[in-house]
Amino acid sequence: MTETILVVDDNQAVCQALALTLELQGYQAVTCLGPDEALEVLSSREVDLVIQDMNFTQDTTSGGEGRQLFYDIRTCHPNMPLILMTAWTDLNTAVELVKTGHADYMGKPWDDTKLLTSVANLLNLHRLSRENSTLVRQQTQRQQGIRDADLCGLIFASGAMERCVDLAVQVAASDVPVLITGPNGAGKDRLADIIHANSVLKDKPLIKVNVGALPVDLLEAELFGAEAGAFTGATKARIGRFEAADGGTLFLDEIGNLPLSGQIKLLRVLQTGEFERLGSHQTRKVKVRVISATNANLTEDIAEGRFREDLFYRLNVIELVLPPLAERQDDIPALVSYFIGPDFSISPNARAALLAHAWPGNVRELENACKRAVLLAKSARLEAQDFGLTGQVMEAGQTNAPTASSHPAKKISRADIEDALAAHNGVVAHVAKSLGLSRQALYRRMDKLGIAR
Numbered sequence: 001m002t003e004t005i006l007v008v009d010d011n012q013a014v015c016q017a018l019a020l021t022l023e024l025q026g027y028q029a030v031t032c033l034g035p036d037e038a039l040e041v042l043s044s045r046e047v048d049l050v051i052q053d054m055n056f057t058q059d060t061t062s063g064g065e066g067r068q069l070f071y072d073i074r075t076c077h078p079n080m081p082l083i084l085m086t087a088w089t090d091l092n093t094a095v096e097l098v099k100t101g102h103a104d105y106m107g108k109p110w111d112d113t114k115l116l117t118s119v120a121n122l123l124n125l126h127r128l129s130r131e132n133s134t135l136v137r138q139q140t141q142r143q144q145g146i147r148d149a150d151l152c153g154l155i156f157a158s159g160a161m162e163r164c165v166d167l168a169v170q171v172a173a174s175d176v177p178v179l180i181t182g183p184n185g186a187g188k189d190r191l192a193d194i195i196h197a198n199s200v201l202k203d204k205p206l207i208k209v210n211v212g213a214l215p216v217d218l219l220e221a222e223l224f225g226a227e228a229g230a231f232t233g234a235t236k237a238r239i240g241r242f243e244a245a246d247g248g249t250l251f252l253d254e255i256g257n258l259p260l261s262g263q264i265k266l267l268r269v270l271q272t273g274e275f276e277r278l279g280s281h282q283t284r285k286v287k288v289r290v291i292s293a294t295n296a297n298l299t300e301d302i303a304e305g306r307f308r309e310d311l312f313y314r315l316n317v318i319e320l321v322l323p324p325l326a327e328r329q330d331d332i333p334a335l336v337s338y339f340i341g342p343d344f345s346i347s348p349n350a351r352a353a354l355l356a357h358a359w360p361g362n363v364r365e366l367e368n369a370c371k372r373a374v375l376l377a378k379s380a381r382l383e384a385q386d387f388g389l390t391g392q393v394m395e396a397g398q399t400n401a402p403t404a405s406s407h408p409a410k411k412i413s414r415a416d417i418e419d420a421l422a423a424h425n426g427v428v429a430h431v432a433k434s435l436g437l438s439r440q441a442l443y444r445r446m447d448k449l450g451i452a453r
C-alpha cells in the first residue's frame with residue numbers, strides 16, 4: 001500500500017521539492033501551505049506521516065505556529081509520525097517537541113538521504129506500534145470472550161491453549177461440525193464439553209460415543225440403533241446415540257476408528273439427518289450437531305483408503321488443533337497445582353523435572369503423576385521423585401511436531417510398550433496408565449504393532 005505523506009510549508013517551492021523527493025521514492029505526497037489547510041486534509045483523508053514547517057507567516061521565526069500545529073495534529077492523531085523542518089532559530093522548540101515521541105526534526109536546508117531515512121524509520125515504527133496495538137486489542141477481546149464463557153473447569157495458562165479455547169468458544173455459537181485433533185489425553189473431550197456448554201444447545205443432551213472403544217460389530221447398532229432381532233443377542237429394540245442426541249450434540253471420539261460401512265451412514269446423517277436402525281427400513285430423521293475427535297492422521301488414513309475424504313470434509317468444517325502438553329509448557333505448573341490441590345506444593349526440583357518431561361500421555365499422564373505424588377508424598381512439599389517420572393524427557397531445543405490432522409500425534413513406540421509391559425508384569429491397566437493411554441488406545445496400538453495381548 002502506498003503511504004501518504006502530508007507536507008505543510010508556506011513556501012510553495014519547498015512543498016514542490018519535498019513532494020518530488022518523496023514521490024520518487026514511491027510515497028504519495030499531498031502538500032498544503034498552512035496549518036488550517038493541513039488540519040482540513042488530516043480530517044478528510046488517511047495520512048501516514050506529516051512533514052511540517054515551524055513558521056508559516058512571513059517574518060515569524062519563533063516556531064510558535066509550528067508548535068501549535070504540532071499539538072493540534074497530536075490532539076486528533078496522537079500517534080501520527082511527524083517530521084519538523086527547522087531553521088536554527090527553532091531548534092530548541094523542535095527538540096522539545098521531538099521528545100514527546102513519534103517525531104523527528106530536520107534542519108533546513110535538508111539532506112534528502114537523511115530525510116528519507118527519517119521518513120522510513122518513523123513509518124516503520126508507526127507500523128509496528130499499530131500492529132502491536134492490534135495484537136493487544138485482539139488478545140484483550142479474546143480474554144474477554146473467554147472470561148464470559150463456560151470453560152467446564154478447563155485449566156490453562158499458555159497462549160496456545162488460550163487461542164484454542166477462544167476458537168472453541170467462537171465456533172460454539174454456530175452449529176457447524178467441529179473436528180478436534182490432538183494426541184491422547186490432551187483434553188479433546190474437555191474441548192467438546194466447552195463447545196457444547198457455550199452453544200445454544202447447552203440445555204439439550206450432549207451424548208458421547210468413544211468409537212474406538214466399541215467392537216466394530218456393535219458400533220453401528222450403538223450409533224444408529226437396532227430393532228429386536230437385528231443381530232444375535234439383540235433381544236429388544238434399542239435407540240441409537242443419534243436418536244438420543246436429537247436436538248443436541250453428539251461427540252464422536254476416536255472417529256478414525258469408524259469402519260467404512262459406518263462412515264457411509266455417518267456421511268448420510270450429516271448430509272440429510274436421515275438413517276435407519278439396523279434391521280429396519282423405516283427412515284428416521286434427527287437434527288444433531290456433531291463434534292468429532294481424533295488422534296490419528298486422517299489425511300494419511302484417507303490416502304490409504306481407510307477414511308472417506310468426503311466424510312472428512314463434512315466433519316472438518318472447523319478444525320481445532322489441540323497441541324500436545326509438551327508444546328504448552330506454561331500449562332504444566334497451572335495443571336499441577338490444580339491436580340495436587342491446595343494442601344501440597346512442589347519443590348523447584350520437581351518443577352524442573354515436570355517441565356523437562358516429554359508427557360507422551362499429555363494431561364492424562366500428568367494427572368496420574370500428580371495423583372501418585374500426592375499419595376506417596378512424605379511431606380506437603382512434593383519432590384521430583386514423588387512424581388515417578390521415568391522415560392522420556394524433552395531434549396534441549398525440542399519442539400514437538402504440530403498436531404493438525406496432517407501431522408501424526410507423538411508416537412509411543414513398540415519399545416515403550418514392551419518396556420512398560422515388562423515393568424508392570426503385563427497388567428494392561430497399569431501399562432496404559434503409565435503411558436498415559438486409555439486401555440482401548442493401548443490395545444489398538446498393541447494390535448497395530450503386533451504385540452500379543
Ligand SMILES: Nc1ncnc2c1ncn2[C@@H]1O[C@H](COP(=O)(O)OP(=O)(O)OP(=O)(O)O)[C@@H](O)[C@H]1O
Nearest residue numbers: 154155156183184185186187188189190363364438
Ligand atoms: N486443561 C485441562 N484442565 C483440566 N483437566 C484436563 C485438562 N485437559 C485434560 N484434562 C483431564 O485429562 C484427562 C484426559 O483429558 P481428555 O479425556 O479430555 O483427553 P482426550 O484428548 O479426549 O484423550 P483421548 O484421546 O485419550 O480420548 C481427563 O481426565 C481430563 O479431565
